Amino acid sequence: MTKLLEYLKKPGVQILLLIGFLTVISAGVWGFYQTQTSPEQPILFPHNIHVNFQIPCLYCHPGALRQASAGLPTEQKCWACHGQLKKYYQPPVPVEQWPPELQKLANYVKNSQPINWVPVYQVPDFVHFNHRPHIAASLNCETCHGDMSKKTVATVEETVNMGWCLKCHRAKTENNLQNNPNNDPAITTQLSEKRTKLLDCGTCHY
Amino acid sequence: MAKHNIPEVKADLENTTGIWGMAIDQDLCTGCQACVAACAMENNIAFVGETDAGYGRSLHWLRIEHAFEGEFPEVQTSGFQPVLCQQCGNAPCEPVCPVFASVHSQAQDLNLQVYNRCVGTRYCANNCPYVARVFNMRDYDRPEPLSNQLNPDVTVRRRGIMEKCTFCIQRIHKVEDQAKSEGREVLDGEMQPACAQACPADAIIFGRLDDPESRVSKLAKTGRGSQLFEDLGTLPRVTYLKEEKDYGRLG
Numbered sequence: 001m002t003k004l005l006e007y008l009k010k011p012g013v014q015i016l017l018l019i020g021f022l023t024v025i026s027a028g029v030w031g032f033y034q035t036q037t038s039p040e041q042p043i044l045f046p047h048n049i050h051v052n053f054q055i056p057c058l059y060c061h062p063g064a065l066r067q068a069s070a071g072l073p074t075e076q077k078c079w080a081c082h083g084q085l086k087k088y089y090q091p092p093v094p095v096e097q098w099p100p101e102l103q104k105l106a107n108y109v110k111n112s113q114p115i116n117w118v119p120v121y122q123v124p125d126f127v128h129f130n131h132r133p134h135i136a137a138s139l140n141c142e143t144c145h146g147d148m149s150k151k152t153v154a155t156v157e158e159t160v161n162m163g164w165c166l167k168c169h170r171a172k173t174e175n176n177l178q179n180n181p182n183n184d185p186a187i188t189t190q191l192s193e194k195r196t197k198l199l200d201c202g203t204c205h206y
Numbered sequence: 207m208a209k210h211n212i213p214e215v216k217a218d219l220e221n222t223t224g225i226w227g228m229a230i231d232q233d234l235c236t237g238c239q240a241c242v243a244a245c246a247m248e249n250n251i252a253f254v255g256e257t258d259a260g261y262g263r264s265l266h267w268l269r270i271e272h273a274f275e276g277e278f279p280e281v282q283t284s285g286f287q288p289v290l291c292q293q294c295g296n297a298p299c300e301p302v303c304p305v306f307a308s309v310h311s312q313a314q315d316l317n318l319q320v321y322n323r324c325v326g327t328r329y330c331a332n333n334c335p336y337v338a339r340v341f342n343m344r345d346y347d348r349p350e351p352l353s354n355q356l357n358p359d360v361t362v363r364r365r366g367i368m369e370k371c372t373f374c375i376q377r378i379h380k381v382e383d384q385a386k387s388e389g390r391e392v393l394d395g396e397m398q399p400a401c402a403q404a405c406p407a408d409a410i411i412f413g414r415l416d417d418p419e420s421r422v423s424k425l426a427k428t429g430r431g432s433q434l435f436e437d438l439g440t441l442p443r444v445t446y447l448k449e450e451k452d453y454g455r456l457g
Contacts (some may be wrong), residue, residue: 066387202377206318
């Protein structure tokens with residue numbers, strides 16, 4: 001034991017220990033950053049242009065209304081509009097003179113290859129997220145995904161973890177003035193039932 | 207055996223009927239194991255292989271129990287009994303978990319296993335009187351074509367965690383979600399777990415116990431019903447239906 005303490009007092013050993021400690025910490029930070037950063041996409045899709053054309057989110061991500069996954073558009077869906085844009089077809093402009101990202105899209109369509117979009121908001125395998133009830137609870141897309149009229153490629157806006165989910169689930173089901181302004185007993189029971197359901201482990205983990 | 211009565215623990219549990227329940231008709235069960243296969247397919251249960259099965263590490267959320275009585279020439283079979291997690295109202299597996307991985311769902315009244323919490327102490331399995339919990343000993347590999355049949359609605363469990371029958375909670379959520387989006391209640395018989403769906407003899411009936419008009423609660427109330435280890439006071443949600451007499455058994 002004393003030998004070990006003597007050994008630890010050497011400055012070289014201390015520096016090595018410090019380096020090891022910092023390596024572990026930075027690896028952890030890097031790992032966490034990797035889960036919260038936005039991945040590289042095959043096409044740098046400009047969300048802001050499309051949203052500013054008043055195209056609803058549900059046109060390209062229609063699954064959000066009905067099912068668990070919001071869905072990502074196929075190259076055919078993109079081409080439904082881009083195959084007939086006035087700007088490039090009246091008079092026709094050769095594909096080589098299109099912007100580079102649109103040239104990529106035209107290539108995908110020509111080769112009838114699927115675009116391998118990379119999902120940005122990801123949850124682990126043991127979490128089962130469902131878009132439908134969130135949209136049905138009249139949440140807006142931008143509550144979680146940020147204001148897409150100001151973004152190009154989708155990025156992660158929130159730290160997506162269980163605390164973040166539960167923060168909202170708690171706030172929406174609390175029996176307070178905001179959720180139950182007139183202290184109606186019917187709404188109180190409704191809220192407590194909802195709370196049991198929304199804070200239950202089995203709602204997301206199975 | 208005397209019925210365990212700890213008033214402060216039991217008082218509020220005794221009168222609860224539970225939400226989801228199952229009735230298994232042992233007179234109809236032919237022991238064909240279709241439910242076992244369906245369960246494994248639906249819930250991404252790994253195939254452990256010969257060696258590990260020999261060590262008793264088989265992963266089955268549902269198994270068919272089959273007992274023999276008597277000496278060799280005059281052997282009588284006892285009939286078949288599918289045994290799965292009984293989703294006890296007062297579950298012995300729940301209070302013993304040191305990390306709260308086996309918790310009781312208040313919303314669905316099921317025994318849950320939270321896979322990402324589980325650290326694999328196996329205390330819950332040792333405390334389960336029905337031996338319904340199985341421990342995942344290894345990361346069993348699924349060669350290429352097998353990996354294509356994984357159910358995306360169910361977690362693919364890794365090694366070192368406990369798993370058990372969930373009453374196909376992913377299907378419960380799907381059915382409830384569907385009913386809610388159509389603005390109605392869940393219909394009786396709409397929700398079917400994989401085992402009930404696969405049963406060719408319709409021996410497994412699933413439904414709501416809190417609805418007295420549902421098929422399962424009507425069946426559970428007939429005189430034929432009994433529960434496994436009723437005297438332990440675990441309040442199982444699975445009822446086994448059987449006549450006194452054995453029908454169609456080899457005698």
